[in-house]
Amino acid sequence: MVEKAFIQLCNISKAFGKVQANKNVSLDVKKGEILALLGENGSGKSTLVNMISGIYTPDSGEIFIDGKSMKFTCPNDAIRAKIGMVHQHFKLVDVLTAKENIIIGQKDSFFIKNSASENNIKNICEMYGLNLSLDKKIYNMSVGEKQTVEIVKVLYRGANVLILDEPTAVLTPQETKVLFEILKRLKNQGASIIIITHKLNEVMEISDRVTVLRSGESIGTVVTAETSPHELTQMMVGNEVLLEIKRDEPVRSDEPLLVVDSLEIKDSDGIKKLDGMSFELFGGEILGVAGIAGSGQKELCEIIAGLEKANSGRVVFKGENILGLSPRSIIKKGISMSFVPEDRLGMGLVAGMDITENVLLKSYAKNKGLFVDRKSGKKLAKEIVERFNISTPSINHVVKKLSGGNIQKVLLGREIDLNPHLLITAYPVRGLDIGASYNIYDVLNEQKAKGVGILFIGEDLDVLRELCDRIMVVHDGKIMDIVDPKNTSKDKLGLLMLGHKPGEESADND
Ligand code: ADP
Numbered sequence: 001m002v003e004k005a006f007i008q009l010c011n012i013s014k015a016f017g018k019v020q021a022n023k024n025v026s027l028d029v030k031k032g033e034i035l036a037l038l039g040e041n042g043s044g045k046s047t048l049v050n051m052i053s054g055i056y057t058p059d060s061g062e063i064f065i066d067g068k069s070m071k072f073t074c075p076n077d078a079i080r081a082k083i084g085m086v087h088q089h090f091k092l093v094d095v096l097t098a099k100e101n102i103i104i105g106q107k108d109s110f111f112i113k114n115s116a117s118e119n120n121i122k123n124i125c126e127m128y129g130l131n132l133s134l135d136k137k138i139y140n141m142s143v144g145e146k147q148t149v150e151i152v153k154v155l156y157r158g159a160n161v162l163i164l165d166e167p168t169a170v171l172t173p174q175e176t177k178v179l180f181e182i183l184k185r186l187k188n189q190g191a192s193i194i195i196i197t198h199k200l201n202e203v204m205e206i207s208d209r210v211t212v213l214r215s216g217e218s219i220g221t222v223v224t225a226e227t228s229p230h231e232l233t234q235m236m237v238g239n240e241v242l243l244e245i246k247r248d249e250p251v252r253s254d255e256p257l258l259v260v261d262s263l264e265i266k267d268s269d270g271i272k273k274l275d276g277m278s279f280e281l282f283g284g285e286i287l288g289v290a291g292i293a294g295s296g297q298k299e300l301c302e303i304i305a306g307l308e309k310a311n312s313g314r315v316v317f318k319g320e321n322i323l324g325l326s327p328r329s330i331i332k333k334g335i336s337m338s339f340v341p342e343d344r345l346g347m348g349l350v351a352g353m354d355i356t357e358n359v360l361l362k363s364y365a366k367n368k369g370l371f372v373d374r375k376s377g378k379k380l381a382k383e384i385v386e387r388f389n390i391s392t393p394s395i396n397h398v399v400k401k402l403s404g405g406n407i408q409k410v411l412l413g414r415e416i417d418l419n420p421h422l423l424i425t426a427y428p429v430r431g432l433d434i435g436a437s438y439n440i441y442d443v444l445n446e447q448k449a450k451g452v453g454i455l456f457i458g459e460d461l462d463v464l465r466e467l468c469d470r471i472m473v474v475h476d477g478k479i480m481d482i483v484d485p486k487n488t489s490k491d492k493l494g495l496l497m498l499g500h501k502p503g504e505e506s507a508d509n510d
């Protein structure tokens with residue numbers, strides 16, 4: 001039996017002024033299938049799915065749903081055709097509860113009895129194994145929870161097509177796992193799913209087929225089981241790329257730059273978040289930190305940077321105990337932190353300020369002058385924008401209006417300009433596409449060659465293994481081991497992350 005396509009796009013084109021965002025793109029998705037839409041930033045992914053969800057209308061080409069030609073003129077048309085879209089930026093009302101958010105916008109929501117709709121929502125959650133506190137307000141929710149609300153909202157409206165635009169960009173690896181379980185269940189129930197991502201490992205894990213876009217055109221569709229990350233990358237960027245991160249030999253300093261000794265911190269319930277951490281970091285090396293999110297990485301970074309107080313232990317930088325110094329005095333000593341928290345704008349950057357002002361923020365802390373020299377700030381902002389290839393209309397553009405990748409570049413660019421001796425960087429490539437990620441790795445290697453000591457908190461084990469000179473694996477606030485990436489398998493790293501010390505008896509290490 002030939003399965004027929006449930007969603008079918010035929011030769012879709014769309015231009016915004018001079019920009020041809022999509023050109024003759026065709027694709028199809030069957031029932032019970034997950035199609036990944038892969039492409040670099042700006043390749044036209046969001047534009048394409050926004051036409052399936054009625055936000056944009058194609059200039060030419062046709063959309064078929066279940067064999068019928070559709071002409072959506074607004075999102076409601078698409079919702080009526082049972083198409084559900086989970087946007088990159090959630091469209092939830094913060095002060096309302098999950099339940100209220102799910103129900104509002106329904107044409108007949110006024111007439112539905114509260115209890116009936118609540119039961120309905122509960123049934124949906126049960127059917128797909130979704131965990132949701134219906135009476136919790138959105139502003140009290142984590143990013144993962146908000147996303148679940150969005151998904152339930154879409155299912156509540158009866159969607160059997162689900163489109164997700166970069167849903168994992170904002171999620172931790174754990175939350176991503178939960179999301180993927182949900183998507184698999186939806187797929188097994190017969191839904192057609194389109195997921196946008198630029199993370200190759202996610203494509204390999206979740207999708208049945210992949211359509212690759214480049215500069216608005218479809219480069220082709222391949223069956224996931226028959227392709228490889230290497231082939232996909234090639235399709236995506238158009239030329240042979242070595243999925244290899246350059247790792248120069250470390251130019252390690254003789255003396256350690258940073259000595260962390262028996263660091264301990266407890267939370268308000270007396271639970272140890274750091275449980276006696278001790279390690280050394282040398283100048284001219286990249287020390288990777290691998291661990292499941294929440295294993296103490298955040299606390300470690302914040303203590304070194306002076307943002308958090310330890311209960312006991314020492315942090316010795318160039319022979320001097322810096323524990324307890326203010327962040328400002330620590331910056332002056334040459335320790336720089338570019339930390340990407342769950343919400344990138346939370347720390348280090350001020351969302352409402354423009355690029356120049358954000359750049360000045362840090363140099364102001366370094367130089368003791370009271371006069372903020374906007375002119376030199378502008379020069380510096382310009383340099384950072386050029387060097388990191390930041391796409392922004394100008395250096396006077398408000399930071400919160402930039403894309404995640406560009407915000408990340410502003411953050412890192414500003415830190416590196418301070419000529420730090422020690423650079424702490426956490427998840428610096430989260431949400432960046434391949435080209436931008438490699439850009440960041442190059443910058444880190446450049447810094448390493450200059451003798452800077454780098455603490456790199458990572459999440460992708462492949463990247464950690466390729467980039468770092470040593471990898472420290474943390475679990476539950478403790479250091480499990482510090483290993484040489486060249487002869488440590490991913491499996492072994494995974495076991496250490498879960499708190500297992502692989503025994504000597506396992507002779508089947510690769
Ligand atoms: P992706 O989602 O793959 O990153 P997009 O679909 O957002 O790519 O963008 C494709 C191209 O279309 C980009 O060059 C982008 O700048 C442009 N574009 C997208 N939306 C608009 C818009 N509303 N107005 C003008 N240009 C746009």
Ligand code: MG
Binds near residue numbers: 046047165
């Ligand atoms: Mg997009």
